[in-house]
Amino acid sequence: MATKIITIDGPAGSGKTTVSKALAKRLDWIYVDTGALYRGVAYEVTRTGTDYNDDNALESLLATLALELVNEAGALRLLSSGRDITDLIRTPEISMLASAVSAKPRVRAALLDMQRSIATKTDAVFEGRDMGTVVFPGADYKFFLSADLATRAMRRHSEGSGQSLCEVEKDIAKRDKNDSEREQAPLKAADDAVLIDSTDLTVEEVVGRILQEIG
């Protein structure tokens, strides 16, 4: 039997992760945070001192890259060659670098098969930037979450990265620009995605709307 897929795309701070987690729990499906994979690449670029603008160096890194997402007691952990790097990929530096490396076609190609192969095994909620447009154009249900910039910055700031609210807002605006204007798989809503503006909605309200849509 074919597995079922829900895609949730949107910019940083739009509530994708919180909503995807809550939705997956309600449905008893797994959730897949694809941003974590791009963060994993950024982490390995930093750890190995790779110049990601050098095609050969990037190719060598990707050839040995072994990222794995594992569900542990309902939480998602990211392993790189068996090492748990979950707690090392949420810094402001890694966020910005993830956005930069994700514009590289070779990086996107390397992660594409991994994402699709997870979807062959189990029903899943996939969240990211290009889930509904590129990775799973035939997904059963597609959603695109948005929220105004100030609200998104406030949400991220409350997670406590050590940055001021102003810095968080500036970083998010820069990432939005990078992610939406890149040539490969830019951040955008699929034509057949349901758009939800979460600015004035609670997580429960967003999840409620999604459950209503999928019946």
Ligand code: DC
């Ligand atoms: O969702 P996030 O903020 O953890 O993602 C980090 C970066 O990874 C984001 O700025 C762009 C990139 N990304 C992407 O290009 N495609 C995805 N499907 C998910 C994330």
